[in-house]
Amino acid sequence: MVRDDSKSENAASAKSGGTARSKKREETSARIVHAARQSFAKRGFHGTSTRDIASVAGTNQGLITYHFGTKDVLWRAAADNLFEEIGERLFDRLTQPQSADERENARESIREFVRFSAEYPEFFWLMVDEGKNADERLDWLISTHLRPRFEALSDYMLNALGYAEEDLPHVYYTLAGAASLIFAVAPECRQLTGIDPLKKETVERHADFVARLIIT
Amino acid sequence: MVRDDSKSENAASAKSGGTARSKKREETSARIVHAARQSFAKRGFHGTSTRDIASVAGTNQGLITYHFGTKDVLWRAAADNLFEEIGERLFDRLTQPQSADERENARESIREFVRFSAEYPEFFWLMVDEGKNADERLDWLISTHLRPRFEALSDYMLNALGYAEEDLPHVYYTLAGAASLIFAVAPECRQLTGIDPLKKETVERHADFVARLIIT
DNA sequence: GTCTATAATTAGATAGAC
DNA sequence: GTCTATCTAATTATAGAC
Numbered sequence: 001m002v003r004d005d006s007k008s009e010n011a012a013s014a015k016s017g018g019t020a021r022s023k024k025r026e027e028t029s030a031r032i033v034h035a036a037r038q039s040f041a042k043r044g045f046h047g048t049s050t051r052d053i054a055s056v057a058g059t060n061q062g063l064i065t066y067h068f069g070t071k072d073v074l075w076r077a078a079a080d081n082l083f084e085e086i087g088e089r090l091f092d093r094l095t096q097p098q099s100a101d102e103r104e105n106a107r108e109s110i111r112e113f114v115r116f117s118a119e120y121p122e123f124f125w126l127m128v129d130e131g132k133n134a135d136e137r138l139d140w141l142i143s144t145h146l147r148p149r150f151e152a153l154s155d156y157m158l159n160a161l162g163y164a165e166e167d168l169p170h171v172y173y174t175l176a177g178a179a180s181l182i183f184a185v186a187p188e189c190r191q192l193t194g195i196d197p198l199k200k201e202t203v204e205r206h207a208d209f210v211a212r213l214i215i216t
Numbered sequence: 217m218v219r220d221d222s223k224s225e226n227a228a229s230a231k232s233g234g235t236a237r238s239k240k241r242e243e244t245s246a247r248i249v250h251a252a253r254q255s256f257a258k259r260g261f262h263g264t265s266t267r268d269i270a271s272v273a274g275t276n277q278g279l280i281t282y283h284f285g286t287k288d289v290l291w292r293a294a295a296d297n298l299f300e301e302i303g304e305r306l307f308d309r310l311t312q313p314q315s316a317d318e319r320e321n322a323r324e325s326i327r328e329f330v331r332f333s334a335e336y337p338e339f340f341w342l343m344v345d346e347g348k349n350a351d352e353r354l355d356w357l358i359s360t361h362l363r364p365r366f367e368a369l370s371d372y373m374l375n376a377l378g379y380a381e382e383d384l385p386h387v388y389y390t391l392a393g394a395a396s397l398i399f400a401v402a403p404e405c406r407q408l409t410g411i412d413p414l415k416k417e418t419v420e421r422h423a424d425f426v427a428r429l430i431i432t
Numbered sequence: 433g434t435c436t437a438t439a440a441t442t443a444g445a446t447a448g449a450c
Numbered sequence: 451g452t453c454t455a456t457c458t459a460a461t462t463a464t465a466g467a468c
Binding site: 042043044045046047121124125127128129130131132133134138139141142146147150167168169170171172173174175176177178179180181182184185186187188189191192193195197205206209210213214216 | 341347358362363386394404421
């Protein structure tokens with residue numbers, strides 16, 4: 001998702017060392033992507049302006065064009081960046097059994113998913129924001145990131161958890177919704193119920209609540 | 217939420233009958249509100265332009281200003297309209313017991329809520345869109361619509377379902393998320409899983425799935 | 433009441449100086 | 451690579467004709 005910069009490594013810059021230049025490039029690019037991730041998550045694609053992103057990244061709007069071309073490409077880069085982190089944080093360790101008790105393994109996997117949902121509400125926001133409209137952003141999101149993850153999860157649910165094939169969509173969306181919503185609307189939850197869902201004890205409470213609900 | 221129009225019922229229009237004029241006013245206003253509900257739900261507050269709303273309503277942008285003043289006021293009117301329908305569709309019949317079996321009553325209430333979520337994904341979209349940012353739209357939404365509903369539901373969950381006070385937020389958001397997400401991201405679900413969540417049988421399947429999950 | 437025209441802002445994208 | 455200045459289009463809100 002980062003533009004090929006081999007062409008810009010010209011003779012002039014080669015003297016001072018192409019590595020330093022491309023390092024700075026990547027630093028700036030990364031700052032922009034990070035700011036974009038935050039903004040797109042909180043305000044959605046339409047609610048986010050490239051000027052705001054540049055401002056959060058501590059730079060200017062022109063640089064976004066230079067590094068990414070269009071707002072759409074930047075959005076994809078932000079999504080890539082998010083899913084990269086998600087992969088490391090979640091999917092890799094979700095299928096690793098810890099205990100001899102199958103059901104307790106499953107419960108702990110669900111607890112892990114709830115903890116993840118508290119850490120990365122962005123995932124849920126992105127899913128809801130983009131999942132409700134059939135457009136090319138959704139197409140890209142599914143083929144690039146969602147499908148491989150869903151299929152890995154499906155295998156796990158079929159084999160380790162023993163769900164029936166036709167229940168998979170219900171399990172998947174039920175779990176995702178049950179685990180995530182309370183954190184995704186944290187400001188509302190605070191104001192409406194008086195409790196802060198992002199407090200460590202509350203996260204654990206919710207994790208256990210959902211885990212015991214799904215795996216009795 | 218409709219602007220007081222008593223002042224515009226002047227002497228000139230009184231001749232042709234104030235009722236006819238105010239009837240037309242309300243029809244136009246209602247068309248705009250209806251279009252606004254659709255657009256705000258699907259695209260969010262920022263992603264929706266008043267011109268698009270006017271176009272869907274079959275009128276022009278100037279009339280929106282005339283009837284509602286600002287985009288923000290129109291958004292409130294759209295939310296009011298949604299919650300009015302929700303009240304009729306859901307909250308009134310949720311607490312009416314049908315069977316002698318307490319657990320089956322609870323299950324049927326949950327099934328009803330799932331069916332409602334399939335019919336009104338707007339509710340979920342609104343909740344997620346506005347619940348993630350602490351701003352004055354959220355304040356208004358909570359104090360005007362969410363709090364009274366949440367307290368009514370809390371009573372029901374405490375008394376009829378026998379949940380503990382400190383579990384209420386977890387029950388509430390778990391149920392809301394579990395019931396709604398699959399319908400809220402219907403296009404994604406179709407493309408990702410191959411099943412259409414809005415098909416009648418699928419709605420019932422999900423309703424039963426969630427109901428049996430929560431009330432074993 | 434309804435509509436067209438337009439003002440004032442803001443958006444994404446571009447050009448060019450450094 | 452970075453930044454400022456600017457173009458074009460779209461936005462909300464306003465003014466005024468009918």
